[in-house]
Amino acid sequence: MLELKDIRFAIQKGNDEVALLDQIDLRVPTGHFMAIVGPSGCGKSTLLKLIAGINQETDGSIFWNGRNLSEEDDLEASEIGYVPQFSIAYEALTVEENIESAVRLRASTGSRQAFHDLVDQVLASTGLAALRDRPVKVLSGGQRRRLSLALELVTDPVLLLCDEVTSGLDPKSEHEIVELMHQLSRNEHRLVVNVTHSLANLDLYDSVLVLDAGRIVYHGPPRALEHYFSVDKAEDIYQRIAKRKTGEWAESWAKHREAYYATMPQKAVSAPETSVSAATPGAITQFFALFFRRWKIFFRDKGQLYLQLAILVIFPMLVVIFELEGVEQVQRLSEARPDSLEAYNAEREVLTFNLNLGGIVSGLVMFQVILLTLMGSNNSAREIAGERFIFEKEKLGGVRPGVYVASKVAFLSVLVLMQSAWMTIFVQSISEIPSQTMLPHFLLLLLVNGGMTAICLGISSLAKTADQASLLSIYLVGFQLPLSGAVLALPEWAGWLTRPFISAYWSWAGIMDGMERDYYRYIKEVTDTWLGPMWLCFAVLGLHVAIGLFIAYVGVKRPKWEN
Ligand SMILES: Nc1ncnc2c1ncn2[C@@H]1O[C@H](COP(=O)(O)OP(=O)(O)OP(=O)(O)O)[C@@H](O)[C@H]1O
Numbered sequence: 001m002l003e004l005k006d007i008r009f010a011i012q013k014g015n016d017e018v019a020l021l022d023q024i025d026l027r028v029p030t031g032h033f034m035a036i037v038g039p040s041g042c043g044k045s046t047l048l049k050l051i052a053g054i055n056q057e058t059d060g061s062i063f064w065n066g067r068n069l070s071e072e073d074d075l076e077a078s079e080i081g082y083v084p085q086f087s088i089a090y091e092a093l094t095v096e097e098n099i100e101s102a103v104r105l106r107a108s109t110g111s112r113q114a115f116h117d118l119v120d121q122v123l124a125s126t127g128l129a130a131l132r133d134r135p136v137k138v139l140s141g142g143q144r145r146r147l148s149l150a151l152e153l154v155t156d157p158v159l160l161l162c163d164e165v166t167s168g169l170d171p172k173s174e175h176e177i178v179e180l181m182h183q184l185s186r187n188e189h190r191l192v193v194n195v196t197h198s199l200a201n202l203d204l205y206d207s208v209l210v211l212d213a214g215r216i217v218y219h220g221p222p223r224a225l226e227h228y229f230s231v232d233k234a235e236d237i238y239q240r241i242a243k244r245k246t247g248e249w250a251e252s253w254a255k256h257r258e259a260y261y262a263t264m265p266q267k268a269v270s271a272p273e274t275s276v277s278a279a280t281p282g283a284i285t286q287f288f289a290l291f292f293r294r295w296k297i298f299f300r301d302k303g304q305l306y307l308q309l310a311i312l313v314i315f316p317m318l319v320v321i322f323e324l325e326g327v328e329q330v331q332r333l334s335e336a337r338p339d340s341l342e343a344y345n346a347e348r349e350v351l352t353f354n355l356n357l358g359g360i361v362s363g364l365v366m367f368q369v370i371l372l373t374l375m376g377s378n379n380s381a382r383e384i385a386g387e388r389f390i391f392e393k394e395k396l397g398g399v400r401p402g403v404y405v406a407s408k409v410a411f412l413s414v415l416v417l418m419q420s421a422w423m424t425i426f427v428q429s430i431s432e433i434p435s436q437t438m439l440p441h442f443l444l445l446l447l448v449n450g451g452m453t454a455i456c457l458g459i460s461s462l463a464k465t466a467d468q469a470s471l472l473s474i475y476l477v478g479f480q481l482p483l484s485g486a487v488l489a490l491p492e493w494a495g496w497l498t499r500p501f502i503s504a505y506w507s508w509a510g511i512m513d514g515m516e517r518d519y520y521r522y523i524k525e526v527t528d529t530w531l532g533p534m535w536l537c538f539a540v541l542g543l544h545v546a547i548g549l550f551i552a553y554v555g556v557k558r559p560k561w562e563n
């Protein structure tokens with residue numbers, strides 16, 4: 001039995017408190033199918049989120065089989081299934097792969113056999129068995145709703161909460177989905193609640209809750225609806241409700257309420273035997289499920305795959321192409337070095353030549369660094385924002401935010417490692433940058449790519465949409481070059497103000513510090529910017545990585561349901 005006692009949910013608007021839901025009192029038994037209907041904006045979704053535990057009530061209490069959910073005794077993630085208004089599956093994966101992934105993340109099945117049995121059973125109970133190999137992107141609206149329901153059934157939830165799962169469907173598909181939800185509610189331990197605009201198929205529900213302006217105006221059997229509101233057909237009730245002042249219908253319902261609840265079956269249903277799937281899987285299982293799923297999606301999304309490959313190959317080539325002339329000079333100079341030139345004029349020529357060379361080496365490295373920051377932003381800007389609602393659902397279903405971020409770090413580390421390694425090897429094999437040793441050089445490139453990837457992952461976790469995250473990340477890359485001080489010198493004070501935030505600067509400065517000393521002298525001559533010591537560069541870049549990941553974790557932990 002689900003019981004809501006005098007629930008109020010209010011939000012702060014400026015200085016005023018606005019109640020989105022008020023005086024919500026209701027009781028619903030298990031083995032029951034309830035509709036929540038009402039005009040748009042009346043608070044249906046808000047009420048559903050409150051029951052799901054996504055919204056926290058301002059006043060009042062919620063009980064489930066006598067457990068007070070408003071206090072500490074929350075329902076387990078595996079006990080609730082919440083099907084939100086938006087689509088929540090990976091388009092590139094098939095129906096079966098999506099269900100398998102939900103099982104891995106949310107249900108502990110024990111054996112391989114039990115795992116496959118559960119997947120088959122969920123497919124069968126939602127009528128998706130024939131579509132198991134179909135990618136989600138080709139599914140029809142009705143099939144998608146079935147999948148959304150299927151994903152919630154992997155834990156055999158006692159409370160199945162559905163928001164507008166029939167909206168936008170043709171009447172036949174709508175009937176089929178309502179019928180499916182009705183079937184799912186024929187289980188003495190389960191309560192199915194469906195929020196809907198539609199007043200069709202009402203006879204399939206056990207009860208209908210009508211909301212208006214955040215208050216209950218009716219809750220009872222669908223067949224009594226017309227009589228209660230004195231209308232000929234259910235479709236007319238909204239007009240009828242609108243005819244009386246807000247609150248009047250709610251007052252009348254308050255008078256009838258107890259009479260209705262007195263007729264309702266009161267039998268308490270004991271909690272179900274713990275099913276195989278009751279416990280949420282451990283962190284390691286979830287980590288590998290997320291990690292391998294990410295790679296599967298990566299290889300299936302051909303656009304992303306080719307873009308990554310193109311960037312990996314072309315960016316290092318760009319560095320050497322643009323510097324080709326300079327590269328020849330680097331080599332020519334190093335050959336012409338023996339001091340066979342003694343005349344004064346020739347000495348001056350060498351000086352000019354070497355200063356020019358310092359500029360080329362510095363520019364070459366800065367170009368490498370900037371391209372790696374661009375790769376970093378491309379790696380991660382959309383990573384979380386692009387699947388935010390799916391993750392939000394999975395988090396509600398028991399996926400740990402820390403594990404989710406860790407799976408992203410593992411996936412992105414592979415990209416970062418490949419990009420930085422290839423950038424270092426390719427450019428070095430052609431232009432022979434005169435670093436004292438290559439290891440610090442490589443590590444500084446790795447860190448600038450990793451730092452930018454981590455920071456853009458942080459941005460991605462905070463952004464409202466993937467497009468917003470991309471745009472912000474690109475701006476961040478765009479500012480790297482001008483604010484690094486490597487190309488144009490900033491006023492001293494401005495340099496100190498911006499430098500701490502510019503990853504490109506620290507990578508470049510660290511690499512400069514590691515140049516062969518002859519070269520370093522000339523680089524210093526042509527650079528107006530302060531060059532930090534290498535250890536500091538490592539420290540700052542390490543800090544950038546850590547801060548980026550910390551922001552990502554905080555951003556992911558924060559609930560984000562609305563746009
Ligand atoms: N977090 C929030 N902050 C401010 N206003 C909110 C918030 N959540 C909901 N609202 C407002 O509360 C009202 C009820 O919203 P809700 O989404 O519950 O409506 P609904 O009945 O589900 O409508 P629809 O049928 O259009 O989906 C709306 O006016 C909405 O704008």
Ligand SMILES: [Mg+2]
Nearest residue numbers: 044045046085
């Ligand atoms: Mg809604």
